[in-house]
Amino acid sequence: MKIHGLQKMTLLDYPSKVAATVFLGGCDFKCPFCHNFEIVNGTLPPIMDEDELFSFLEKRKGLLDGIVVTGGEPCINPSLPSLLSGIKDLGYLVKLDTNGYHPEILNNLIGEKLIDYIAMDIKNSRDKYAMTCGLSFLNTDIISRSIDIIMNSGLYYEFRTTVIHEYHTASDFEDIGRWIEGAKAYYLQQYIERDTVPDKSLTSPSKDKMSEFLDIVKKYVPNSSLRGIE
Numbered sequence: 001m002k003i004h005g006l007q008k009m010t011l012l013d014y015p016s017k018v019a020a021t022v023f024l025g026g027c028d029f030k031c032p033f034c035h036n037f038e039i040v041n042g043t044l045p046p047i048m049d050e051d052e053l054f055s056f057l058e059k060r061k062g063l064l065d066g067i068v069v070t071g072g073e074p075c076i077n078p079s080l081p082s083l084l085s086g087i088k089d090l091g092y093l094v095k096l097d098t099n100g101y102h103p104e105i106l107n108n109l110i111g112e113k114l115i116d117y118i119a120m121d122i123k124n125s126r127d128k129y130a131m132t133c134g135l136s137f138l139n140t141d142i143i144s145r146s147i148d149i150i151m152n153s154g155l156y157y158e159f160r161t162t163v164i165h166e167y168h169t170a171s172d173f174e175d176i177g178r179w180i181e182g183a184k185a186y187y188l189q190q191y192i193e194r195d196t197v198p199d200k201s202l203t204s205p206s207k208d209k210m211s212e213f214l215d216i217v218k219k220y221v222p223n224s225s226l227r228g229i230e
């Protein structure tokens with residue numbers, strides 16, 4: 001397996017843990033606001049192979065609590081189970097970031113005890129899901145299945161939405177709230193404008209809008225918070 005990025009230490013990516021973040025290439029979504037689009041579309045070449053990653057992880061034993069595996073979409077990589085298994089064998093906790101479109105893979109990884117924490121994106125309300133992912137069609141029943149699996153996994157998890165001025169309205173958050181009602185944790189992340197995203201015309205929502213949306217989702221998920229507010 002090729003590794004497309006490695007952040008050697010982070011206090012932000014794995015809640016309450018000191019972690020490193022591993023980026024895998026490729027994704028089945030084409031989100032116009034993607035901050036990692038260079039590794040999704042293959043513009044950014046791999047930086048190391050699996051052996052080099054494991055040699056780094058071996059040296060960091062005792063210094064890091066966990067490893068975040070992100071992308072791109074990690075679940076499209078057929079070697080993901082063996083990668084996670086190798087990381088677990090070194091004694092690390094594993095956090096997996098996913099777009100939620102691979103519920104059966106998620107289910108297997110949970111069953112094999114290869115994940116300790118899951119962060120799943122909820123891109124938008126059901127009606128606007130495909131558009132927000134940059135696709136002409138998407139089956140939201142598949143997203144529902146992932147939500148179900150995660151909420152019944154017994155693991156630590158979070159759902160999160162990157163909030164974009166042009167894409168999200170109050171009624172979208174009513175729908176999302178009902179969809180994930182009773183979840184353990186939900187974060188609304190303010191979109192940060194960058195010139196590396198596919199659609200550079202997208203803009204950040206105001207702080208007031210973020211607070212308005214938070215009030216809506218808190219009716220359904222009391223443990224909801226804002227993240228990355230500028």
Ligand code: SF4
Nearest residue numbers: 027029031034072099
């Ligand atoms: S799902 Fe994530 S990695 Fe894939 S295109 Fe969307 S934002 Fe980028």
